[in-house]
Amino acid sequence: MDCKLNTIVIYTKTNLLIKQVWKETCREILGANYRGEITSGMDGTHDEESGHYHGRALDFKKDMPEDFWEPLRKRAQGKLNKLKKGKYLVLVERTHFHIQRQKNSF
Numbered sequence: 033m034d035c036k037l038n039t040i041v042i043y044t045k046t047n048l049l050i051k052q053v054w055k056e057t058c059r060e061i062l063g064a065n066y067r068g069e070i071t072s073g074m075d076g077t078h079d080e081e082s083g084h085y086h087g088r089a090l091d092f093k094k095d096m097p098e099d100f101w102e103p104l105r106k107r108a109q110g111k112l113n114k115l116k117k118g119k120y121l122v123l124v125e126r127t128h129f130h131i132q133r134q135k136n137s138f
């Protein structure tokens with residue numbers, strides 16, 4: 033899974049995990065040919081409290097039909113819930129998917 037041009041991503045353990053889980057989820061639901069893309073890491077404008085500025089949040093392209101949004105969100109959330117390495121949140125935003133590890137959650 034590549035990054036959008038000019039995206040700044042810091043590969044903390046958390047971000048690597050988020051990327052891995054999203055990649056797996058997309059493969060399972062959309063098939064092995066789905067490429068996907070990271071659309072934001074540290075860059076962009078986010079909430080001050082956002083995990084983006086702390087290496088614990090990534091945004092992903094929302095380029096599949098709407099019917100897939102919720103199944104993707106649910107499956108990724110389910111996988112992250114099973115990890116027990118912190119609390120994660122998967123959101124379907126207007127223009128992208130947002131995944132982050134919650135603050136102070138290990």
Ligand SMILES: [Zn+2]
Nearest residue numbers: 089090091130
């Ligand atoms: Zn985000």
